[in-house]
Amino acid sequence: MAGKTKLALVLGIVLVILVIIISYSAYVVVQPKQSSNTSSGYIEAVDFINRTVKVPNNVSRIVALGPGMLRLVTYLNATDLLVGVEASEQLWDPLGRDYAIAYAELFKKLPVVGLGGPRNPPDPEKIRSVSPDLVIVHKLYAQMYDPDRLSREVGTPVIVLDYGRAGYLDIDSIKKALKLLGEVLHREERADELCRYIDELISDLKKRTEGIKEKPSIYVGAVSYKGRQPFTSSQSPFSPLTLLNTSSIVDEVAVKPGLISVDFEYLLRKQPDIIFIDLNNLDIVAQDFKKDSSKYCALKAFREGRVCTILPFNYYHTNIATALADAYYIGKVLYPSKFADVDPVKKANEIFKVFLGKPLYDEFVRGYGIGFSNIANMFRCS
Amino acid sequence: MSKKIDQEYVTNSSLRKILILAVLLVVLALLIPLSASIGLYNVSFFDAFKVLLGYKLPGNEAVALWLRLRRCLVGVITGMLLAGGGTIMQAVLRNPLASPFTLGISHAAALGVAIALITGSAGYTTMWFMEITSPYVLPIFAFVFALSQSLLILLLAQKEGLEPRAIILSAIAMAFTYQAILALLQYLVLNELQIATIVFWMFGDLSRAGDAELQILSLTFPALVAMYMLLHADLDLVSISDDVALSSGVIPWRVRLVAVVVSTLGAALATSFVGILAFLCLVSPHIARLLIGASHRYLIPTAMIVGSILLLIADIASRTVLSPITLPVGIVLSFIGAPVLIVLLMKGGGHGHY
Amino acid sequence: MVIIKVVNIDVYYNSYKALDRVSITARPGEVVGIIGPNGSGKTTLLRTIDGILRPKIGSVYIDGKKVTSMKRREVAKLVGYVPQRTEFSTYMTVLDFVLTGRRPYIGLSYTNKDFKKAVNALKMVSAHHLIDRRLDQLSGGELQRVIIARSLAAEPSVLLLDEPTANLDPRYQIEVLEHIRSLAEEKRNTILVTLHDLTHAYRYSDKVIMMKNGRVFAMGDPQEVITSENIKNVFGLEALVLKELKAVIFR
The missing domain is CATH 3.40.50.1980 (Nitrogenase molybdenum iron protein domain)
Known part of the structure; x- marks a missing residue:
């Protein structure tokens, strides 16, 4: 009895070692050599x-x-x-x-x-x-x-x-x-x-926004970053704004590029003239507004109806075309006189068409319910 | 007459254990070929024999077999190292809840990775990649941090005389601190690429280990296993009580120090090559103890084999459940490990002490 | 055959003085009973004799050698220590547990000889029928005997037992004490045992040490040490000592 059991153990050990040795040697033999199929060019x-x-x-x-x-x-x-x-x-x-x-x-x-x-x-x-x-x-x-x-x-x-x-x-x-x-x-x-x-668009945007003295103060809220974010999350610097030679109110407090979460009181103190909201998180902002509208209504931009939506462009790396389209819309909102000849929707479709062969703006509108628009009517403050 | 009865008694107890060990070994010996035979390509372990006999496999099949065999071997070795390390930790701290994850050692290692990334970057986000091209910088940082945390825990247990539950609680407190530091670093210093590297690093995955890693593992693991095994008698004593150990000629703190360094070395080696595999170090010793009892000369080998078996099963599941999608094995392991642990603790009378 | 000599030791826990100028001697074949109220230094004395604690002043000599300058392993071969409460993983079997007592003799792992000695040790306390049981399946008396067997496995000449009868019912108390007596008589072991029960101390000791506040209050034959007067002084209790019955009754 004892002998048999000990034999079983020895057999078990031998079996495992054998399997491991076979695996290892097969692994070594099968290992592909550095391929050098440089036959063709x-x-x-x-x-x-x-x-x-x-x-x-x-x-x-x-x-x-x-x-x-x-x-x-x-x-x-x-x-x-x-x-x-x-x-x-x-x-x-x-x-x-x-x-x-x-x-x-x-x-x-x-x-x-x-x-x-x-x-x-x-x-x-x-x-x-x-x-x-x-x-x-x-x-x-x-x-x-x-x-x-x-x-x-x-x-x-x-x-x-x-x-x-x-x-x-x-x-x-x-x-x-x-x-x-x-x-x-x-x-x-x-x-x-x-x-x-791309160069054309960049220099066009640059030309349009050069030498502007009076720049509005801007906040871009609820910017997507690794998923959904609340109103107080922004990004610094914000690329479409950078293309427009404009900064946002969070740029001066950012410690490193990327997501930045600000205190709501900072927004109250800064009172941005215009607020943009990432469409991806608009419903989060809307829900929060429902809970606590007085907070938002203390912001001048909400009271005076200068809240606009932009298309989200950070999803599995930067959507270059979308970000450029956003830049034109933001430019149009901020500096209407300089962008008088631009229709943001048409421009967006033009950009999508060049990059991807298809006008996609309507797809965004279908997905989010709205596109580039002033959404002050969603947030009534009186 | 009485002598015969004694012989019977001696053999009966150890026979059963030897039999269990033999059965576990056979299970492991069957799992390796099974695991090597599952995948997209129609190539099985028996083709390994063919290869050894000189047959040539078609290119794709050969590579598929190669990758699977490597994955298997890495699984077997890391499973053994982690489970053995967990067993030793539990004995040394006399604490059934001890494991790299519950003692905050994994969190310390993750923090080490973050700090490696930061110091490697030296503040220039565009430069950091060039500095960390050597694949061993991260593991070394991880090991140093893991070892410091292990020694800190040891100090708390030995010098401050904290009892097992207090040790776990203070380790959890430390783990939260590390996570907070990590979160702060993420917020203030790290860029997305670095954050993703840390997150990735924390998720266990067997396919991560390459040829160099497997070579290092297969060279070091016999030595580590031998060291694990050599500790068995001392671990028995230390797990009884310090006075008993001392009166049997064993100096507890010395055993603890050696055991902690050896087990952290094994666990950190495995972790730095395949990522954090939560629950494996915790659950394997418990299952082994239930199967074979608390004597470490049986417990350590059993726990190691159980660790390999669990990891291979989890790996097979991770590749087949949502095929063709492969899940990180760490996720599957948590799914298997958490319920097993709860069941074991309930069987253990609710106080977690067998 | 080993003589224990404790010479004039002071032992401190941090700044607390646990033993104060203690000197005792124990000879082979002798059962030395140590009695005294809680905190009088009984356990400290045993731990110091085994070299677990280091005296600040004075020395413990085992066979003429200073215990603190011996290798732990050598001490372990000579002295078996049975602590008061032993924690253990209850999944260990009796055999595995007793085997751990062979640690001073093993190299890489246990050999057949170690198994034989472990079984012998169990036989000495009539516990060899328990060999395959798990520790958590034992009764209090069985467990105490197994713990004693563990310390016997290394075949020490000196046995230090801390309250071996605590938490046992009377029948097992007697059983354990009888085993201890026979170890002294048959194996000529030197045995120091702390006891709470004064009657037990009276009946089973060759020599009794009565301790108070870290000092030896009285030492000598049971009938000389265990007196109504000493008990009143040390324990603060009125007691009647029945010499013919070797019993102590508290009033």
């Missing part, structure tokens, strides 16, 4: 973390992973190359992500190659299952998962991109990312076209 590209990536000349199957990467691909008109999307593209509501509104139908049909979202690293087995010949990942994913390792595991080059801080318009980074991606996807002309258009 390739382009050498230096990506955003200074890696030199050899991208094959004839890229025809791509996946784009991580915040904003799919957006860049759609802006470049390269959706025909996509062979897979992240699950988040199928699970999340496209509303608020310009590229997703435009291509929701296409994304639904593509196979899933990973979870997506800001905290899930790429999954090589899934990516491999669609056998892409180029994987585009955001810098964040590269931090979570060594891109060289991913490249080896997927067996295709991995290029790491970014276009600045989420929620901001970092024009240089945007242009650099578009140009680099345009080069490897052979969409150079398209990239140039977009960059030229």
